[in-house]
Amino acid sequence: MNAAPAxxxxxxDVQALDVRLQxxxxxxxxxxxxxxIESLTKDHTQLRDLLVAAQTEESDTAREQTKAEQDVDQVRxxxxxDQQRLDSGAVSSPKDLENLQREIASLAKxxxxxEDIVLEVMERRESVQERVAELTERVGAVQGKIDDATxxxxxxxxxxxxxxxxxxxxxxxxxxxVPADLLKLYDKLRDQQGGIGAARLYQRTCQGCRxxxxxxxxxxxxxxxxxxxxxxxxxxxxLVRTSESxx
Numbered sequence: 001m002n003a004a005p006a007x008x009x010x011x012x013d014v015q016a017l018d019v020r021l022q023x024x025x026x027x028x029x030x031x032x033x034x035x036x037i038e039s040l041t042k043d044h045t046q047l048r049d050l051l052v053a054a055q056t057e058e059s060d061t062a063r064e065q066t067k068a069e070q071d072v073d074q075v076r077x078x079x080x081x082d083q084q085r086l087d088s089g090a091v092s093s094p095k096d097l098e099n100l101q102r103e104i105a106s107l108a109k110x111x112x113x114x115e116d117i118v119l120e121v122m123e124r125r126e127s128v129q130e131r132v133a134e135l136t137e138r139v140g141a142v143q144g145k146i147d148d149a150t151x152x153x154x155x156x157x158x159x160x161x162x163x164x165x166x167x168x169x170x171x172x173x174x175x176x177x178v179p180a181d182l183l184k185l186y187d188k189l190r191d192q193q194g195g196i197g198a199a200r201l202y203q204r205t206c207q208g209c210r211x212x213x214x215x216x217x218x219x220x221x222x223x224x225x226x227x228x229x230x231x232x233x234x235x236x237x238x239l240v241r242t243s244e245s246x247x
Contacts, residue, residue: 001229003182008229008240010178011186011198017171021164022195028160033153037146044142051135058132061125068121072114079107182229189237198238201245209235222247 082104086097175183190197199208204218211234213221221230221239230239241247 001181001185002225002227003179003229005226005241007178007182008198008238009242010174011182011238012200012240013174014171014178014183014186015190015196015198017167017174018190018195018197020167021171024160024164024167028157031153031156033149033156036149037153040142040146040149044139044146047135047139047142051132051139054128054132054135058125058128061121061128065118065121065125068114068118072111072118075107075111075114079104079111082107185229186238193235193237196237198240199232199235201239201241203244203246206232206234206237206239208232208237211235221245 082100086100086104178186186197188197193208196208199206201207201213201221205212209232211232213233217233221241224230226241230241231237232239
């Protein structure tokens with residue numbers, strides 16, 4: 001393949017822009033905010049799970065407290081009715097009177113036991129409510145950190161994407177002045193060679209693979225016409241000759 005030396009040198013400009021685009025893509029993927037957001041999101045998920053569990057426990061405890069209070073109220077009402085019967089003198093039989101007094105005493109004990117249960121449940125509920133409040137605060141704090149990291153990431157995205165757009169436009173302008181067949185070969189080699197399709201020949205060394213050309217290969221390049229598109233015998237990339245090639 002033949003191409004004017006100026007067109008071959010323009011390939012180096014295209015290559016430099018492609019390298020910059022690769023660097024920008026890597027920078028976008030490697031922003032520290034990515035790892036920060038991922039770590040914070042994991043923490044947030046764990047805390048949310050704990051919060052849901054605590055809220056569920058608080059709800060269960062609230063129902064347990066309501067049930068215990070209802071039990072106390074039922075026993076108290078029954079004790080009140082029995083006491084009213086006793087005070088009214090409606091019970092005249094000594095045996096019935098004794099049974100009624102025994103039941104009132106039993107109900108009093110039962111009420112005391114149930115009230116102790118209510119207090120125990122209330123204490124547990126209060127503890128769970130404190131846990132819910134603590135976890136709610138922690139979830140909010142972590143969410144705030146996620147929002148901050150996301151805002152910083154998005155700002156970085158905007159800056160990087162802006163530069164990508166500028167570099168892409170510049171590449172379009174320069175590559176439009178490169179012969180189509182030369183650009184096609186360059187793009188093919190770039191895909192095959194990890195993003196580097198054309199490299200400068202500097203003092204017998206290919207700047208693409210960083211290997212020095214043998215004397216024979218170097219002499220072949222030296223003898224080649226300036227219009228000839230030469231390739232590195234080591235890596236196959238297009239070798240672009242300049243005044244610093246040592247030819």
